[in-house]
Amino acid sequence: MNLLTPTHLGKLHLPNRVVLAPMTRSRADADGIVGDLTVKYYVQRATAGLIITEATNISAEAKGSPMTPGIWSAEQVAAWKKVTGAVHAAGGTIVMQLWHTGRVGHSTVRGGQLPVAPSAVGIQGQQVYTPTGLQNYEVPRALTTEEVRSTIDDYERAAQNAKAAGFDGVELHGAFGYLPHQFLVDSVNQRTDEYGGSVENRARFVLEVMERLVGVWGEGRVGIRLSPTLAYNGMIDSDPLATFGYLITKLNALPLAYLHLMRATPDAVRFPTWPQDTVATFGPLFTGSLLLNGGYDRDSAEAVVSSGAAHAVSFGASFIGNPDLVHRFEVGAALAVPDRNTFYSGGEKGYADYPALPQDEEPQDEKKLAKGYWLVQVTITDPAQFGKYTAVAGPVLASYGARVLARGEVREVVEGAVPRRPYFVEFPSYAVALACFRSAGYQDAIALRAGAAHFDIVVVEGM
Numbered sequence: 001m002n003l004l005t006p007t008h009l010g011k012l013h014l015p016n017r018v019v020l021a022p023m024t025r026s027r028a029d030a031d032g033i034v035g036d037l038t039v040k041y042y043v044q045r046a047t048a049g050l051i052i053t054e055a056t057n058i059s060a061e062a063k064g065s066p067m068t069p070g071i072w073s074a075e076q077v078a079a080w081k082k083v084t085g086a087v088h089a090a091g092g093t094i095v096m097q098l099w100h101t102g103r104v105g106h107s108t109v110r111g112g113q114l115p116v117a118p119s120a121v122g123i124q125g126q127q128v129y130t131p132t133g134l135q136n137y138e139v140p141r142a143l144t145t146e147e148v149r150s151t152i153d154d155y156e157r158a159a160q161n162a163k164a165a166g167f168d169g170v171e172l173h174g175a176f177g178y179l180p181h182q183f184l185v186d187s188v189n190q191r192t193d194e195y196g197g198s199v200e201n202r203a204r205f206v207l208e209v210m211e212r213l214v215g216v217w218g219e220g221r222v223g224i225r226l227s228p229t230l231a232y233n234g235m236i237d238s239d240p241l242a243t244f245g246y247l248i249t250k251l252n253a254l255p256l257a258y259l260h261l262m263r264a265t266p267d268a269v270r271f272p273t274w275p276q277d278t279v280a281t282f283g284p285l286f287t288g289s290l291l292l293n294g295g296y297d298r299d300s301a302e303a304v305v306s307s308g309a310a311h312a313v314s315f316g317a318s319f320i321g322n323p324d325l326v327h328r329f330e331v332g333a334a335l336a337v338p339d340r341n342t343f344y345s346g347g348e349k350g351y352a353d354y355p356a357l358p359q360d361e362e363p364q365d366e367k368k369l370a371k372g373y374w375l376v377q378v379t380i381t382d383p384a385q386f387g388k389y390t391a392v393a394g395p396v397l398a399s400y401g402a403r404v405l406a407r408g409e410v411r412e413v414v415e416g417a418v419p420r421r422p423y424f425v426e427f428p429s430y431a432v433a434l435a436c437f438r439s440a441g442y443q444d445a446i447a448l449r450a451g452a453a454h455f456d457i458v459v460v461e462g463m
């Protein structure tokens with residue numbers, strides 16, 4: 001199954017292509033500090049090829065929703081360190097999604113201050129959740145040019161804080177109608193300075209933010225999420241192809257980890273001039289790694305990865321109700337249905353209390369769970385270099401659940417070399433064995449064994 005094979009998103013090494021999508025869960029405290037429940041929640045999902053955190057406010061001014069986390073204070077950084085440390089200990093990789101809500105918020109969540117936006121244009125026809133219930137959106141205050149530049153500084157500081165908190169990278173939330181998206185769309189951005197007007201000017205904010213993030217993180221550790229054909233939160237652009245086509249082309253000049261592209265929602269049919277196939281239209285414009293999101297299930301995700309149209313797929317609601325989603329995909333098990341009433345309710349219920357399947361649950365397809373064995377014949381020609389290889393390869397094998405069943409008797413002594421002998425290694429499944437050998441970590445180990453030994457590797461299925 002291609003969805004369960006390793007891949008790279010820039011410098012990020014994924015043991016599989018099943019990604020935890022960023023989802024607001026509203027479990028932080030009033031100061032934007034996450035707690036032990038958040039640690040538990042992400043560790044439960046550490047088998048994902050990559051975890052992208054819930055959207056995290058880059059500053060107090062960025063906040064738009066209650067009980068959402070931040071990354072601007074020392075206390076917040078310390079709290080997130082517990083999350084990243086635990087996820088890494090569980091073998092996971094985790095990046096932080098950086099968030100500024102812009103006009104998608106309410107003054108009751110912001111200490112009485114109006115939300116800010118590129119222009120004083122409010123969201124019509126929708127309501128916002130506040131501590132006192134649903135309310136109509138307010139008309140935001142337009143940012144001054146100097147405040148725009150200051151907000152870009154805030155993104156840079158947040159990226160630095162995320163690095164200090166131990167994350168493996170960051171993702172800019174440029175989708176779903178939040179501040180970067182607001183700068184891009186011409187019905188919302190009515191500015192007359194260098195951040196408004198032409199497509200080039202409207203894309204300037206996003207590109208300057210991305211340049212700062214790459215400046216902090218370097219090559220291959222910064223991603224961006226875009227939704228070119230999503231009209232939610234009033235994101236109605238006169239020409240999405242021109243706007244996002246220009247932006248994506250410019251993003252190609254940066255050494256990004258990935259583009260996280262959201263598929264069109266059904267309401268896109270209301271705009272007949274818009275591209276109706278987001279992936280086919282915008283995906284080929286990006287020259288780097290492509291991560292897709294939007295209503296995928298196991299089969300459709302497998303199909304799009306197998307076609308080569310995407311490197312990986314992110315899953316939202318299905319990962320909420322199924323912390324062991326990767327395992328369920330592997331064995332073909334049914335998925336639990338998450339309770340949407342508890343998505344933002346606070347507390348453990350509907351957050352960290354969804355059970356995983358018993359690991360010995362009978363699979364629908366026996367072959368997918370058949371144990372995999374690795375039979376290795378080794379002739380070591382450089383013991384010192386071989387030691388370097390084993391120092392890297394050992395932890396990689398262990399991370400895939402491998403165990404050495406036997407080290408065979410000496411079969412042959414080669415002059416000037418350590419005796420030749422077979423190693424017999426067991427993996428939880430044949431698919432896992434293959435995934436281990438194809439993984440970036442094991443490929444790093446292979447680079448160290450050059451000239452150190454002669455290997456004959458045989459993977460035996462279903463013994």
